[in-house]
Amino acid sequence: MTESFEQLWADLAAIGKDPSTGGYHRGGWTPSERAATAWFLDQCAQRGLVVESDGIGNLVAWWEPGEVARSAGSTRSLPASAQAAGVSSAQGARLPGVVTGSHLDSVIDGGAFDGPLGVVSALSAVDRLRAEGFVPSVPIGVGAFVEEEGSRFGMPCLGSRIATGVLTPEKALALQDRTGVSLADALKDSGADLDRVGPSPLLSRMGTFVELHVEQGRALTAPVGVASSIWPHGRFRFTFTGEANHAGTTLMEDRHDPMLTYAMTALAANKQARLAGARATFGRLAVEPNGTNAVPSQVTAWLDARAASAEVLESLLAAITRQAAERAERDGTAVEMVPESVSPVVDFQPGLRDRLSAVLDGAPVLPTGAGHDAGVFSDAGIPTAMLFVRNPTGISHSPAEHAEMDDCLAGVEALATVLKELAR
Incomplete structure (x- = not known):
């Protein structure tokens, strides 16, 4: 055997x-x-x-x-x-x-x-x-x-x-x-x-x-x-849009950088998941134009979120999305969240x-x-x-x-x- x-x-x-x-x-x-x-x-x-x-x-x-x-x-x-x-x-x-x-x-x-x-x-x-x-x-x-x-x-x-x-x-x-x-x-x-x-x-x-x-x-x-x-769990696509610009000549206060909005959203997801006893992971990222010396025009990030109940999962997603939108307003960017798959x-x-x-x-x-x-x-x-x-x-x-x-x-x-x- x-x-x-x-x-x-x-x-x-x-x-x-x-x-x-x-x-x-x-x-x-x-x-x-x-x-x-x-x-x-x-x-x-x-x-x-x-x-x-x-x-x-x-x-x-x-x-x-x-x-x-x-x-x-x-x-x-x-x-x-x-x-x-x-x-x-x-x-x-x-x-x-x-x-x-x-x-x-x-x-x-x-x-x-x-x-x-x-x-x-x-x-x-x-x-x-x-x-x-x-x-x-x-x-x-x-x-x-x-x-x-x-x-x-x-x-x-x-x-x-x-x-x-x-x-x-x-x-x-x-x-x-x-x-x-x-x-x-x-x-x-x-x-x-x-x-x-x-x-x-x-x-x-x-x-x-x-x-x-x-x-x-x-x-x-x-x-x-x-x-x-x-x-219950799911995969959720976050699209952060901003304005591409020169990394060396654009003043920090003049930027509309979607990477900053994404970064804050990733930190918010980590904090909210810990508070809720849930799981939240940004494990996949796509950046445009993806140049080392350019402020990005768009960042697409995929969130994997899981929780012990549907109510906790919904609350987690709402908190993450709300904080992403608040940060986008400060950054002069925009954010959209689309569920790609959700399992009860x-x-x-x-x-x-x-x-x-x-x-x-x-x-x-x-x-x-x-x-x-x-x-x-x-x-x-x-x-x-x-x-x-x-x-x-x-x-x-x-x-x-x-x-x-x-x-x-x-x-x-x-x-x-x-x-x-x-x-x-």
Whole structure:
């Protein structure tokens, strides 16, 4: 079991890693993310799992009930369509089951564990159950969902948002990356059929969804925990406009500098988040004309804001926006704030949550400020739960993200126990 997980982990961890930083660059539909997807398809084929895909490229590989147990490494003939394309189209009329998995994409220069740990653990849990001779009464699916981080097209949980109908095909396909490539063009380049982009037939087979994920803070002290909720959160674009001018000849009192307005807004966000016990981060910035010797004409900054409740989040945003406007008036600049994505609070079903905690011998239950596909599926009415694997440092979205191997193996064991409970 240990060697199986370690080998799977080593194989996937080599894909998309920057040797200079140790971080990962697996944006949606980039060569490295496509290579990770090809790895997943190969692993599913080795296990005889039939992979189904929807129009956006979300994948679920099925272990059907009544199937003769086999160990990892054995093969089964796939349908002709799967042999040709690596996948088959999703077929909504078949028996619903229990789906587990996560995502393979990463943030820019991200860590190894965020997403891939859930996919590798899902494959390993299936291997464990088969080795025990367990035969599920309902199908078990292993999922890999696309562009969860939103690092390329700016929309978090993009694959699950489209799958559930939260994001319309028209809005989704018009999204652009930082180089101006649209999602429509990226999908065309990957060979996708744009007419199939929309609500996913895969969801009709998701009777229950369980996502295993590395915990992204320091709250979990046991090897494995269960999620209670996901904080409401969103991404908000602030555009500060002023007047471009010469850095050497323009008097300080004559300037209309949007960088000053932005700088004060970033400090205000930090203070207001601390006062509210919330989170506020300006992590992305675009400056025009972006010259060293020029006062900028425009600064665009993206705020990531999260809080324990919708009321606190709304109050936080109101305070930040108000202070930005007040400073803009003093600076002779202007500011506009536009929400780009907003996710409400997710309270995972108490019955399912408590059932999993009990079957895992009273595993601790805790909330998270991080967003996940599990939250989108839960909002769509699918019974959903999350398992967390301990992160000893609490660092995430960084090359320093880490989980101990013993804890990862405990996560596989916990996931196998949960799947056995739900698939009886």
